[in-house]
Amino acid sequence: MLNVxxxxxxITGASRGVGREIAKKMASLGANLILQSRCRKHSEETAKIVREMGIQALSVECVLEDAKSVAAMLSEIDSTSLNVELVFNNAGLMSQYFVDYTSNTLEDFHQAMAVNFYAPIQIAYHFLPKMIQNGFGRMQLTTSGIANEPELAAYACAKAALTKFVKDFACKLNGTDVMMNVMDPGWLRTDLGGPKAPNAVESVIPGALVGVLLEDKKSGRWFSAQDYVDMDVESAVKKAESVE
Incomplete structure (x- = not known):
């Protein structure tokens, strides 16, 4: 298991939900954290939690729908000269639910793609070159197993595009110590998943970490966080090594 x-x-989307759970567990493993949220003050509670664990934490902000805002955040991170080696591209936005599933709007697709696809790949393209140059890095993008729900077509299509993006990098990254994979957290009781979801947000740990903690030099894989519920981190990583 990777020593972090x-x-x-x-970690994007670090102010709540899956992002906060990832932040707390990564802090417990000793990683220092850059915590993104829409407004800097929103991630300060997460920052306070991890700082009390003896971890360095920096809060940054950007509006993911706005490529210029994302670029400004990335420039701010660069200005710190911190060596970002691990990236959880976690933040996401659920699209509108269209009961009349033939009435999805282009506006809904544009917003879903901006947050769930364009922003994550903008962040990926920023950090991947340096990771490749240095010969080390880990990146995980959050996907979704949503299927057969045209009522949420914009969200589903954006996540499918994200998965395709990651899978196609495998032919370039496999065999190197730069790894990029996707993680499906499952349907969770969060602001995104809603109160009727079957799984507590805490259930994503440790499964939400395995794609970053592996050392087997394989990329392009899909990890389902719910496959690792109630496991310790080391056992989860060992199980994940068998995923092709």
Whole structure:
């Protein structure tokens, strides 16, 4: 299992939900954290939690729908000269639910793609070149197993595009110590998943971490967080090594 002690890790959507759970667990493993949220003050509670664990934490902000805002955040991170080696591209937005599933609007698709696809790949393209140059890095993008729900077509299509993006990098990254995979958290009781979801947000740990903690030099894989419920981190990583 990868030793993340003192490595700098960027987590998007870190103010709540899955992002906060990832932040707390990564902090417990010794990683220092850059915590993104829409407004800097929103991630300060997460920052306070991890700082009390003896971890360095920096809060940054950007509006993911706005490519210029994302670029400004990335420039701010660069200005710190911190070596970001681990990235959890976690933040996402659920699209509108269209009861009349033939009435989805282009506006809904544009927003879903902006947050769930364009922003994550903008972040990926920023950090991947340096990771490749340095010969080390880990990146995980959050996908979804949503299927057969044209009522949520915009969200589903954006996540499918994200998965395709990651899978196609495998032919370039496999065999190197730069790894990029996707993680499906499952249907969770969060602001995104809603109160009727069957799984507590805490159930994503440790499964939400395995794609970053592996050392087998394989990329392009799909990890379902719910496959690792009630496991310790080391056992989860060992199980994940068998995923092709």
């Amino acid at each position: 002690q003192n490595r700098w890790c960027l």
